[in-house]
Amino acid sequence: MTASRTSAVPSPPTAPLAGHRQWAALMVLVLAVTLLAVDGTVLFLAIPSLTADLAPTATQILWIGDIYSFVLAGLLITMGNLADRIGRKRLLLIGATAFGAASLLAAFAPSAGMLIAARALLGLAGATIMPSTLSIIRNLFHDPAQRTRAIALWSAGAMAGGAVGPLVGGALLEMFWWGSVFLINVPVIVAVVGLGAWLLPESRSPVAGRIDLLSALLSVLAVVPVVFAIKQVLGGGTGAPALLAALVGVVAAVVFVRRQRRLATPLIDVELFRIPAFSGAIAANGLSIFAFLGMLYFFSQYLQLVRGFSPFVAGLAEMPATLASLVVVVVVGVALARLGRGRAIALGLAVGALGLAGLGVAEGLPGYLGIGIALAVIGLGTGLSMTLSTDAVVSAVPPERAGAASSISETAYELGVALGIGVLGSLHTAIYRADLTIPSGTPAVQAEAMEDSLAHTSSIMEEGAPLLDLAQDAFTHATQATAYVAAGLLALAAFLAWRLIPSETTPRS
Numbered sequence: 445m446t447a448s449r450t451s452a453v454p455s456p457p458t459a460p461l462a463g464h465r466q467w468a469a470l471m472v473l474v475l476a477v478t479l480l481a482v483d484g485t486v487l488f489l490a491i492p493s494l495t496a497d498l499a500p501t502a503t504q505i506l507w508i509g510d511i512y513s514f515v516l517a518g519l520l521i522t523m524g525n526l527a528d529r530i531g532r533k534r535l536l537l538i539g540a541t542a543f544g545a546a547s548l549l550a551a552f553a554p555s556a557g558m559l560i561a562a563r564a565l566l567g568l569a570g571a572t573i574m575p576s577t578l579s580i581i582r583n584l585f586h587d588p589a590q591r592t593r594a595i596a597l598w599s600a601g602a603m604a605g606g607a608v609g610p611l612v613g614g615a616l617l618e619m620f621w622w623g624s625v626f627l628i629n630v631p632v633i634v635a636v637v638g639l640g641a642w643l644l645p646e647s648r649s650p651v652a653g654r655i656d657l658l659s660a661l662l663s664v665l666a667v668v669p670v671v672f673a674i675k676q677v678l679g680g681g682t683g684a685p686a687l688l689a690a691l692v693g694v695v696a697a698v699v700f701v702r703r704q705r706r707l708a709t710p711l712i713d714v715e716l717f718r719i720p721a722f723s724g725a726i727a728a729n730g731l732s733i734f735a736f737l738g739m740l741y742f743f744s745q746y747l748q749l750v751r752g753f754s755p756f757v758a759g760l761a762e763m764p765a766t767l768a769s770l771v772v773v774v775v776v777g778v779a780l781a782r783l784g785r786g787r788a789i790a791l792g793l794a795v796g797a798l799g800l801a802g803l804g805v806a807e808g809l810p811g812y813l814g815i816g817i818a819l820a821v822i823g824l825g826t827g828l829s830m831t832l833s834t835d836a837v838v839s840a841v842p843p844e845r846a847g848a849a850s851s852i853s854e855t856a857y858e859l860g861v862a863l864g865i866g867v868l869g870s871l872h873t874a875i876y877r878a879d880l881t882i883p884s885g886t887p888a889v890q891a892e893a894m895e896d897s898l899a900h901t902s903s904i905m906e907e908g909a910p911l912l913d914l915a916q917d918a919f920t921h922a923t924q925a926t927a928y929v930a931a932g933l934l935a936l937a938a939f940l941a942w943r944l945i946p947s948e949t950t951p952r953s
Contacts, residue, residue: 466584469643470594473577474601476540476636479629480570481605483512483547486613490622490755491745495899497622500556502873502897507560509741510865514671515567516574518664520855521711524575525655532576532583533646537637539572544633551623578834578853583647592780592835596773599831602857611759611766618756659703659711665696667855671866712852721786724944725836728789730856730863731937732826732833735800735930736765738864739822742872746807746923749898750916752907764816768823776831784947789832793938795825797931804927807920826934829941836945868926873897875922880915 487494491505500508527535546569550562581598585591616624670693673686704710717723740762747758779788799821806814837853876898882891890911893900898919905912 461587461590465643469584469645470581470597472636472639472643473580474597475632476536476573476640477577477598478601478605479543479632479636480573481602482609482612483566483570483626483629486609486625486628487622490613490617490625492748492899492902493617493622493755494556494559495897496903498553498556498559502900504556504560505897505899506866506869506873508556508563509869510671511560512563512567512570514668514866515564516571517671517855518667519568519571520575521663521852522655522660523571524579524852525711526572527576527579529655531646532580533640533644535572536576536580536644537640539569539576540633540636540640542569543573544630544637545569547626547629547633551626553623574857580644580647584645589777592776592831593773595835596776596831599827599834600770600773602830611756611763614755614757614759618754654709656703656707656709656711659700659707662696662700662703663711666693666700669693669696671863716852720944721836721946724786724941725789725833726852726856728793728829728937728941728945729833729837729853730860731933732793732796732829733857733860734864734868735796735934736822736826736864737860738868739800739803739927739930740765741865741869742923742926743803745899746919749902750920750923761812761815762819764820765823768820769827771824772827772831776828779828780832785832785836786941786945786947788947789829789836789945790938790942792825792827792829792832793934793941796822796829797825797934797938799823799825800927800931800934804924804931807924807927829937833941868930871929872922872926875925876918879921880918882914883911886911 487509491509494500494508495505523535523539543566546562546565550559550566553559553562578595578598581591581594585594612628613625616628669689673690673693701714704712704714717726744758744762747753747761748755751758753761776788779791783791799818802821803815803818806818834853877895880894882894886894890901890904893904894911894915898915901912901915
């Protein structure tokens with residue numbers, strides 16, 4: 445009797461699961477990205493005290509808010525490739541140390557101009573941290589289900605940091621001067637550097653070539669001048685500077701793309717954008733944060749200058765968005781399994797659009813309940829779309845190109861922040877000034893303050909003054925109108941995500 449043999453087809457190898465050390469390392473990365481997000485919004489509630497102390501102009505107020513993100517967005521592509529070359533852990537630790545030093549400079553800035561310069565240095569340091577965090581996650585978590593959950597936590601850190609920033613700033617401003625919102629960075633940086641040196645693994649691309657310096661310069665010139673031009677136009681400056689900046693940005697972008705196609709090792713593999721799922725995910729990511737943080741910038745001022753909330757109470761009032769973004773960690777797996785990636789991202793964007801429209805309505809009503817519900821809806825929707833779109837980008841490339849792919853995703857994120865503050869902030873200012881009616885006979889000093897900004901008006905007028913009431917009404921109308929514009933943009937993004945991003949469902953694990 446002969447024994448029969450059956451040949452078994454070997455099952456495909458499964459990706460190794462991450463252990464406790466990998467999850468502990470993730471917490472360090474989440475802490476780092478949360479700090480960067482906090483620093484992007486922590487100044488929102490400090491605008492009134494900054495105005496009283498440093499006397500910035502309305503234009504300087506916008507630059508204080510968005511120069512950080514402009515520099516970040518302009519340098520992320522270069523820094524993502526640098527991380528692939530010299531090591532993601534090394535670049536993160538170097539950048540974190542520089543970030544701590546720049547925080548000290550910002551805390552003690554003696555003028556608005558110096559604060560803008562210090563914020564630019566913070567952006568430079570932050571640009572070395574952001575792509576490293578996401579690319580390290582790509583190399584820590586090889587199992588797709590685990591990586592999605594890890595990116596959900598990373599996205600929650602970014603979303604929560606952006607929303608917690610005003611709360612942290614509010615708590616500090618209740619007790620200290622405005623510079624304290626930067627000093628809080630220092631102990632966090634010490635923790636990131638100390639724990640990161642111990643827990644984070646080093647990784648780099650084995651085939652990384654030299655970084656093309658001309659491409660790096662072109663990547664900056666393709667981002668910052670265009671945003672500057674948009675800010676100028678919406679701020680009423682339609683002259684030669686705005687036109688020249690827009691022309692420089694467009695030309696630099698065209699030259700940059702053509703150069704990337706010729707290089708053996710480009711900063712950005714532009715062919716990735718031919719993949720609808722990739723380009724759709726990038727657009728969804730950028731538009732989500734554009735609407736969320738663009739709204740948050742002037743909404744924080746609305747809570748203080750119109751509703752009369754203290755900085756700390758205003759920060760608490762924005763917490764529903766933070767808490768809802770954390771819920772995404774629980775629901776992201778269910779949404780992905782039942783709807784597929786494209787439909788889930790579209791759903792998140794549509795929910796975010798509904799929340800923004802609801803916020804616009806609630807801002808014109810008495811009481812806080814409507815505002816709180818709208819913020820929770822916004823946090824849930826944008827958090828879901830950000831998580832899944834980031835996961836789609838990072839999963840589209842092999843691990844050795846994780847830094848470069850992460851830099852594309854992070855550039856979309858930071859460009860969304862910069863454009864959200866710059867474009868929606870400038871649009872808000874334009875609507876405020878158009879809606880404002882200054883009575884004839886108003887003293888010149890008060891008329892100039894009203895025309896400049898509500899923050900300036902509040903700093904020289906008593907609460908309940910008729911002229912202040914006029915300015916507050918105009919500010920509220922501008923805030924509502926801008927929320928509706930942001931809602932429309934998210935609705936458009938939802939349609940694009942639904943059409944462009946595939947929706948094959950995946951089993952939960």
